[in-house]
Amino acid sequence: MIPYGRQEITEADLAAVQAVLQSDWLTQGPAVPAFEAAVARRVGAAHAVAVNSATSALHLACLALDLGPGDWLWTSPITFVASANCARYCGAEVDFVDIDPHTRNLCPQALAEKLRVAEAQGRLPKIVVAVHFGGLACDMPALQALARRYGFRLIEDASHAIGASVGGIPVGAGQASDITVFSFHPVKIITTGEGGMALTNHPELARRMACLRSHGITREAAEMEAAVRTDGDGPWYYQQVELGFNYRMTDLQAALGLSQLDRLDDYIARREQLATAYDQALAALPLALPARRPGYQSAWHLYPVALSDAAGCDRLNLFNALREAGIGVNVHYIPVHLQPYYRRLGFAPGQYPQAENYYSRALTLPLYPTLGGDEQAQVIAALQARLAA
Ligand SMILES: *Cc1c(COP(=O)(O)O)cnc(C)c1O
Numbered sequence: 001m002i003p004y005g006r007q008e009i010t011e012a013d014l015a016a017v018q019a020v021l022q023s024d025w026l027t028q029g030p031a032v033p034a035f036e037a038a039v040a041r042r043v044g045a046a047h048a049v050a051v052n053s054a055t056s057a058l059h060l061a062c063l064a065l066d067l068g069p070g071d072w073l074w075t076s077p078i079t080f081v082a083s084a085n086c087a088r089y090c091g092a093e094v095d096f097v098d099i100d101p102h103t104r105n106l107c108p109q110a111l112a113e114k115l116r117v118a119e120a121q122g123r124l125p126k127i128v129v130a131v132h133f134g135g136l137a138c139d140m141p142a143l144q145a146l147a148r149r150y151g152f153r154l155i156e157d158a159s160h161a162i163g164a165s166v167g168g169i170p171v172g173a174g175q176a177s178d179i180t181v182f183s184f185h186p187v188k189i190i191t192t193g194e195g196g197m198a199l200t201n202h203p204e205l206a207r208r209m210a211c212l213r214s215h216g217i218t219r220e221a222a223e224m225e226a227a228v229r230t231d232g233d234g235p236w237y238y239q240q241v242e243l244g245f246n247y248r249m250t251d252l253q254a255a256l257g258l259s260q261l262d263r264l265d266d267y268i269a270r271r272e273q274l275a276t277a278y279d280q281a282l283a284a285l286p287l288a289l290p291a292r293r294p295g296y297q298s299a300w301h302l303y304p305v306a307l308s309d310a311a312g313c314d315r316l317n318l319f320n321a322l323r324e325a326g327i328g329v330n331v332h333y334i335p336v337h338l339q340p341y342y343r344r345l346g347f348a349p350g351q352y353p354q355a356e357n358y359y360s361r362a363l364t365l366p367l368y369p370t371l372g373g374d375e376q377a378q379v380i381a382a383l384q385a386r387l388a389a
């Protein structure tokens with residue numbers, strides 16, 4: 001079976017992890033800050049906080065932005081559930097904004113309209129999570145203009161988009177948002193097994209997230225409550241100043257990430273090459289292909305197509321036929337508001353028609369750096385055989 005996504009592990013990766021295994025530090029050693037510094041430098045962010053998953057990074061980002069009970073977080077329905085769940089961990093409410101059917105990202109016009117109504121009702125969001133679906137960045141300047149006008153904070157869920165850029169500026173530079181989150185799950189662009197990172201240009205947000213990732217404990221005198229300290233407290237002394245978590249990344253993971261980061265540019269180039277080949281080979285088929293926008297370099301985490309009405313076959317049949325032919329297609333995503341957990345919160349089919357329409361037609365084709373030209377040709381031939389008029 002040709003999978004829809006797959007990691008690549010090289011000899012250099014193995015050596016990097018082995019070196020950590022044979023060192024003094026399996027966790028809380030030098031590899032984590034080295035990986036943080038390297039990613040921050042690569043994307044042009046001032047601060048980076050490595051954690052054990054992007055889900056944890058989203059949770060910490062929401063906490064650092066003081067999301068709590070009575071607050072609202074808005075995001076796209078076409079995403080992984082973690083983009084919304086982070087609000088629920090904080091006791092906050094979730095709402096969704098429909099997608100632009102072309103980019104399949106949260107639609108800035110739909111957001112503007114929803115904000116106008118919410119302002120009148122006094123229920124504006126505290127945070128909007130912009131998801132760069134498939135690796136194509138959202139229109140961040142448009143979202144930033146709305147954030148300034150309505151006073152909400154912006155988190156970029158860039159789980160799909162490390163290595164992407166807009167106008168040559170990397171996603172993660174954070175020029176239009178408060179915090180950007182990357183995922184290093186094996187199916188994403190680079191991997192640490194499990195892992196994630198939050199990037200920001202705000203030192204206070206970085207400090208808060210770093211503290212919360214490790215139990216809310218600090219060893220910095222400047223961050224401690226002076227009144228609690230006594231003269232007898234020595235170098236061992238630390239304070240737990242708030243309720244945090246153990247969301248730490250290990251040094252094993254960070255060493256793997258650092259080694260993988262060396263290949264980020266190669267990976268994006270190869271993904272771009274494969275996406276271009278799909279664009280050309282599939283142009284004549286009854287499929288809506290992923291959007292391209294001038295100046296936007298996608299990280300091409302995914303290559304999702306949507307069947308047109310003219311396809312004359314339904315998505316389920318096509319999915320099953322391709323799987324039977326050894327092609328590991330997938331579907332991204334079941335709209336989050338249709339999950340039973342969110343239906344119990346009051347969401348229902350029909351609320352986000354663009355997202356639901358896209359989902360009913362969506363199919364993700366195999367795309368990963370080690371996908372061979374012959375394997376891609378097999379995918380293309382299988383689609384042509386079933387869709388060509
Ligand atoms: C993968 C993913 C996440 C969660 O990442 P983990 O590192 O697995 O926690 C969050 N948001 C989106 C859009 C994702 O694709």
